[in-house]
Amino acid sequence: MIRLEKRPTPSRFWTWATPILAVLLTMVAGGLMFAALGKNPFLAIKTIFYDPVLGEFAFYYRGQLLVKAGPLILIAVGLAMGFKAGIWNIGAEGQYIMGAIFGAAVGLAFYPAESWVIFPLMVLAGAVGGTLWAMIPAILKVRFNTNEILVSLLLVYVAEQLLAAMALGPLRNPDAAGFPGSRNLQQYPSASNSELFAGTGMHWGVVAAFIAVIFAYILLSRHLMGFHIRLAGQSPRAARFGGVNPTALVVFCMGASGALAGMAGLFEVAGPAGQISIDFNSGYGFTAIIVAFLGRLHPIGILLAGLLMALTYIGGEAAQATLQIPAAAIQAFQGMLLFFLLGLDVLANYRIRLTREGVA
Amino acid sequence: MTDLLTLEGLTKAYPGVVANDDVSFAIAPGEIHALLGENGAGKSTLVKMIYGLVKPDSGRMQLHGAPFAPAEPRAARASGVAMVFQHFSLFEALTVAENVGLGMENPPPMRELSREIREVSHAYGLPLDPRRLVGDLSAGERQRVEIVRCLLQDPKLLIMDEPTSVLTPQEVEILFATLNKLKAEGTSILYISHKLEEIRALCDGATILRRGKVVGRCDPRQSTAAELAEMMVGSALHRPDRKPAAPGDVVLQVAGLTSEHVEAFGTRLQNVGFEVHAGEVLGIGGVAGNGQDELLSAISGETLGPSETVRLRGESIGHLAPNARRVRGLLAAPEERLGHAAAPDMSLTENAVLSGWQRQDLTQQGFVFWGKARGFAETIIKSFDVRTPGPGTAARALSGGNLQKFVIGREVLQRPDVLVVNQPTWGVDAAAAAAIRQALLDLAAGGAAVIVISQDLDELLEVSDRFAALNAGYLSAPRPAEGLTMEQIGLMLGGAHDMDVAHTDEAHKIKDSYEEHRP
Incomplete structure (x- = not known):
């Protein structure tokens, strides 16, 4: 019989070892799945995990890695602060869209003037857009005690409609003969978020993501605000006793995650995506939730998880292209990763004992 | 006459502790x-075995002379x-x-x-x-x-x-x-x-x-x-030593305190008022659930009210949040140790920061000095004889008594002018309880005003200078504790409510x- 025994304190070793074990188990289970599909499991795993980094065409994939990981990390770091405090912002996707709209609108308003202030202003506008959108669920929660999960999630769909309206209306490229979508910001030097070093995929959004990781790490480990965030998430009553103002905490966490998601949107629209289009958003805001948990809500963990997640995306696409593995199998593979991670969580808090049936 | 229930050599071990070791007795x-x-x-473990909630590792039970090994409460x-x-x-x-x-x-x-x-x-x-x-x-x-x-x-x-x-x-x-x-x-x-x-x-x-x-x-x-x-x-x-001292000036005044809104099934405080003097222990008795939590929250600042309902040295503070009250010298230790007075999964160092960062200067511009915080936690552990491997241990790993000593110690060592504690020795072994009572008495002897909310009447009579009873949200007028009989206290607590003596034949x-x- 297997018994679970609660540890008095969570195991430090397993807290860090479970993600690695989860990746290994995903490779095994995923390999079995690929084998069942009639593909060579070793080749599939190699295509997903090895080729994008060190393979023959890695020069192309490596750049993609940072392009994909940047926004995931930036958004996930913001979300993790809220999640640690027990504030569930599920609508980062909406804040991401609003950041893109606000930032792009500011850039397009200056078109075709050239000045170095335009791009910083766009970043600021992106942050403001994301924050404002996040303030809707925050204020409704604080004033009327609504559920921020529902409100923030539903606002994603509102934001999507707004995005379509913008792409077809006010932000539409007047020179595009009626086609939807804005001007391409990549062709507007003052407003474009171009690659900083050719071939690396490194753009300002990736820089922002690294800075956010460092700031979040310092905030959470050294600052009283971070202490209060952790306290509020672990035991709300103790937080109230400790003088944490729940209203301020909700506003701060929603605002910070909204600002980071909005900035991620701006960096994307001004860089890799290039323009506001009807279907500009690609689910980063939702995937970032997975990244936040995969990284155990820890900034450094999120950095690694974001890179890993980006790798499975890029490797997954490569596997689809070269090995004809169906897209659904790749999604199942990514699902396995999350499943094993959350399942193995039990090891951090519990000890597994094998016992014989107890004596009556 | 055969015994109704006999226990023979009941033993039950949990990891790290033997809860019952070869326990035998009989009930006629x-x-x-x-x-x-x-x-x-080990009392609870023992009765859980009799009631079928826990299986003994070894030993036998007999009921009416027949073997008795209930697999479940049913x-x-x-x-x-x-x-x-x-x-x-x-x-x-x-x-x-x-x-x-x-x-x-x-x-x-x-x-x-x-x-x-x-x-x-x-x-x-x-x-x-x-x-x-x-x-x-x-x-x-x-x-x-x-x-x-x-x-x-x-x-x-x-x-x-x-x-x-x-x-x-x-x-x-x-x-x-x-x-x-x-x-x-x-x-x-x-x-x-x-x-x-x-x-x-x-x-x-x-x-x-x-x-x-x-x-x-x-x-x-x-x-x-x-x-x-x-x-x-x-x-x-x-037994705790008490040196009766002449009461000083009024430090804390509570007047017209009425809960504006209470949680579901909570108790509404009804026009509660009292004064506490420097160097005095005010005991507030009453069965838990009669407004004790609400009273503590109102004094600590976890629930806010009109500013003049709570006054500290004449200053109206009823509208101030807990941290502002702490700065002014009003500290509290709530009843629930895990999850209210302390965060279960956080270390003792972090729990020392929880309520101590202001008065112990543990931060600068919001940045926490973790080294200094650890020092404060170590001081608490040493002065209050908290049995634990060290300040890095999670609060939930401590036994109830040790954590309670830590929580009381954390507040006492911050040298409060007023300290409010709720059920300070609930679930604490006798030696730790005596140490906690002594610490509260020493604090009062040093000139602080102490309010002890408890449902243990013996405890209150032991530590209090004055005694008041909290019943259904109403607080009685405080009376000198010396010379109060249990019967008088019982009447202050609302007597027998509507209980009634058993009618045997019927x-x-x-x-x-x-x-x-x-x-």
Whole structure:
């Protein structure tokens, strides 16, 4: 019989070892799945995990890695602060869209003037857009005690409609003969978020993501605000006793995650995506939730998880292209990763004992 | 006469601790047998084994001379063993009758059950209205629901775990009358307590547990309380020293404190008012659930009110949040250690920061000096003899008594002008409790005003200069504690509420009539 025994304190070793074990188990289970599909499991795993980094065409994939990981990390770091405090912002996707709209609108308003202030202003506008959108669920929660999960999630769909309206209306490229979508910001030097070093995929959004990781790490480990965030998430009553103002905490966490998601949107629209289009958003805001948990809500963990997640995306696409593995199998593979991670969580808090049936 | 229940060599070990080690004793029919021991002595584990909640590692039990090894509480109940838990297992949103029905194997129709409840409860002097919501009942009344639920099963053995901790002295007397009546009818009772006077008044035999082992048996009516205490604790108990001091100026004034809104099934404070002087201990007695939590939150600042309802040295602070009050010298230690006074999964260092960062200067521009915080935690651990591997340990890994010493120590070492504590020694072993009381007395002797909210009346009489009672949200006028009798205190606490002494013959007839109808 297997018994679970609660540890008095969570195991430090397993807290860090479970993600690695989860990746290994995903490779095994995923390999079995690929084998069942009639593909060579070793080749599939190699295509997903090895080729994008060190393979023959890695020069192309490596750049993609940072392009994909940047926004995931930036958004996930913001979300993790809220999640640690027990504030569930599920609508980062909406804040991401609003950041893109606000930032792009500011850039397009200056078109075709050239000045170095335009791009910083766009970043600021992106942050403001994301924050404002996040303030809707925050204020409704604080004033009327609504559920921020529902409100923030539903606002994603509102934001999507707004995005379509913008792409077809006010932000539409007047020179595009009626086609939807804005001007391409990549062709507007003052407003474009171009690659900083050719071939690396490194753009300002990736820089922002690294800075956010460092700031979040310092905030959470050294600052009283971070202490209060952790306290509020672990035991709300103790937080109230400790003088944490729940209203301020909700506003701060929603605002910070909204600002980071909005900035991620701006960096994307001004860089890799290039323009506001009807279907500009690609689910980063939702995937970032997975990244936040995969990284155990820890900034450094999120950095690694974001890179890993980006790798499975890029490797997954490569596997689809070269090995004809169906897209659904790749999604199942990514699902396995999350499943094993959350399942193995039990090891951090519990000890597994094998016992014989107890004596009556 | 054969014994009703015999235990032989019961042993149960949990990782790192042997909860029961070779425990043997016997209970005769119609005996009230006391199981005496400190918190953590293994009383609860033992009765859980009798009630089928825990399986012993080794040892045997016999009921009516036949082997008895209940696999689950249902089997124990079927054999005639019933138990009233210290923590009630009742649903607040359901009525009394629904709660009773939920605990029965095949409950009769609701209307019939309601009639049974009404009649049995009246007969045993514990009147209950079966239609009332449990959430609206007082703690004493909730206990009646549990007792009546047991009585309807016609138990041969009734186990009662610390039943008097939620009762006023008058209610205790009525409960004893009920138990004596059950005994007269031949029901055996296993009575768990650490209150010596009660056991001496009620019980025919006693088994004393210490660290999981039987360390003594006696007839409590033939022993003195001091003898029992010594067997229970293993050494003579230290009584706190008190140096009566002339009261100083009024430090804290509370006036017209009325809860504006309360949580579901909470208690509304009704125009509570009192003053506390420097160097004085004000004891506030009352059964838990009568507004104690609400009173502490109102003083600590967790619930805010009109500014003039709480005044510290003349300054109105009723509208200020906890941190602003701490800066001014008003500190608090709530009742619930895990999850309120301390965060369970955080280390002791982090928990020291929780309420100590302002007065101990543990931050600068919001950045926490973790080294200094660790030093503060170490100071608490050393000065208050907290048994723990170190300040890095999570709060939940500490035993209740040790964590309580840490929590009280954290507040006391910050040199407050006013300290409010709620149930400072609840669930704490006798030695730790004595240390905590001494620390509170020393704090008052040093010129602080101390408010002790507790339902342990002996404790309050030991530490208080003045005593007030909190009952259903109303606070009585404080009276000098010296010379107060238990009876006077009981009346201040609302007397016997609406309990009623058991009607012996009537009860018998009613119960018999039900048994005939039962399948």
